[in-house]
Amino acid sequence: MKLELCNIVKSFGNTRVLDDLSVTVPESGTLIITGASGVGKTTLVSIILGILKPDSGSVTPGSYRCSPVFQEDRLIENLSPADNIKIICPSLDRETIVSELSKVLPPDAADKPVSELSGGMKRRTAIVRACLHDSDILVMDEPLSGLDSKNRQNMLQYISVHRQNRILVITAHEDHYEDLFADAVVLPLDR
Amino acid sequence: MRISITLDKKRTARRILFALAWLLLWQLLSLAVDNKILLVGPYETLLTLFSEIGKKTFILSLGATFLRIAGGFFAGLFIGALLALCSYRSEVFCDFISPLVSVVKSIPVASFVILILIWAGAPMLSLVISCLVVFPIFYLNIYEGLKAAPHDLLEMAHVFGMKRSYVFKHIRLTSLKPFLQSSISLACGMAWKSGIAAEVIGRPAGSLGGNIYLSKVYLETSELFAWTLVAVLAAALFEKVIKYAAGRCLK
Incomplete structure (x- = not known):
């Protein structure tokens, strides 16, 4: 499956955020959306996720399954990281989930309520959740924000191993992913 | 600790x-008033209560009132929850139903009692009145609780294709919980107050409110106090049981 965005236009009030934007991501390819804050990266991600509808233009194929990492973590605070993933991926057994989490979180963190975790741990949980979820496209909106350089490297490694053959859409504000994803399609956004 | x-x-x-x-x-x-028609003390009240407890009519009156008010409470909860869900799903329905809820909320209980007496008679009076008093409380609180569900988590659940039962249990119920707890507390008290008041006016046979009315007719103040004490204790027990059950369900 390849992902095609054709002539996407999206405005909020009188402000045109995306203006006739077109891009094609090949099967198992990577799309890196770059640009400063407020240029429409999250708007484009929301269109790909199906949360927002474009004013005009099309996204092909018409339906696909997404695994998102939102700009905010969007975890259920009173549940543990393991339970947060279990309710998204009910077919996975708990041992697998805990073992995956233990690769990126300190021991015992998998069973603590999310409210007791640090911002960085929540971010890593959100990334693991998206990677373990069965889908056609991984969509990550600034996934490494709030992580230190060591954890950034670990999580990039984790993403590249667990993306399998899925299309990866990733937005970058300051990070440079081009080195890691050599064949990536880079889409710079500006006003 | x-x-x-x-x-x-x-x-x-x-x-x-x-x-x-x-x-x-x-x-x-x-003791200072020294007039058993005007005021009786706790000792006489307890003596009268114990003598009433021994009678067959006591359990029948209490049981009948309890069943009617509990029935009204659960009917109000069901109707309130159902209408709140419909209002949450459809803005048109919400606009359609809100005048009715406002009217039911503001009409005096006494007016309703007279109306229900004309329409349905005394036997079901306290059930209908409790239901009418309780349903706007549940409707408004459940509707607000549904609206309070965090939009970002609902969006996340939608994109991930989370099961509906999980969305209800882990996202919606969490935001509904404080609204439900406060409405249960308020509705329990209101159901008993309005239900007993309706029975005093309507005087259905073999009811707690009916006995309160009779004690007024015969100027038996000690009986009035004893039956009132029974009503207070029954309402408190009912609230405890409902709160315990709700606590277990919402855990």
Whole structure:
């Protein structure tokens, strides 16, 4: 499956955020959306996720399954990281989930309520959740924000191993992913 | 931990002491008034209560009233929840139903009692009245609770294709919980107050409210106090049971 965005236009009030934007991501390819804050990266991600509808233009194929990492973590605070993933991926057994989490979180963190975790741990949980979820496209909106350089490297490694053959859409504000994803399609956004 | 347990014990002891002080004051006041029609003390009230408990009519009256008010409470909960869900799903339905809810909420209970007496007679009176008083409380609170569900988590659940049962249990119920708890507390008290008031006006046979009315007719103030005490205890027990059950369900 390849992902095609054709002539996407999206405005909020009188402000045109995306203006006739077109891009094609090949099967198992990577799309890196770059640009400063407020240029429409999250708007484009929301269109790909199906949360927002474009004013005009099309996204092909018409339906696909997404695994998102939102700009905010969007975890259920009173549940543990393991339970947060279990309710998204009910077919996975708990041992697998805990073992995956233990690769990126300190021991015992998998069973603590999310409210007791640090911002960085929540971010890593959100990334693991998206990677373990069965889908056609991984969509990550600034996934490494709030992580230190060591954890950034670990999580990039984790993403590249667990993306399998899925299309990866990733937005970058300051990070440079081009080195890691050599064949990536880079889409710079500006006003 | 030890400090908080000691403080809790102190507070409980203080509360019991204050309650006993109020009872003593009541007893002294009744002795000072010295008129069993105007005011009876806690001692006479308890004596009358124990003599009533021995009668067959006591359990029948209490049971009948309890069933009617509990029935009205659950009917109000069901109707309120159903209408709140419909209002949440459809803005048109919400606009359609809100005048009715406002009217039901503001009409005096006495007017409803007369109306229900004309339409349906006395036997179901307290059930219908409790239901009418309780349903707007549940409707408004459940509707607000549904609206309070965090939009970002609902969006996340939608994109991930989370099961509906999980969305309800882990996202919606969490935001509904405080609204449900406060409405249960309020609705329990209101159901009993309005239900008993309706029975006093409508006087259905073999009811707690009916007995309160008879004690007024025969100027039996001690019976009035005893039946009122029974109503208060029954309402408190009902609230405890409902809160416990709700706590278990919402855990």
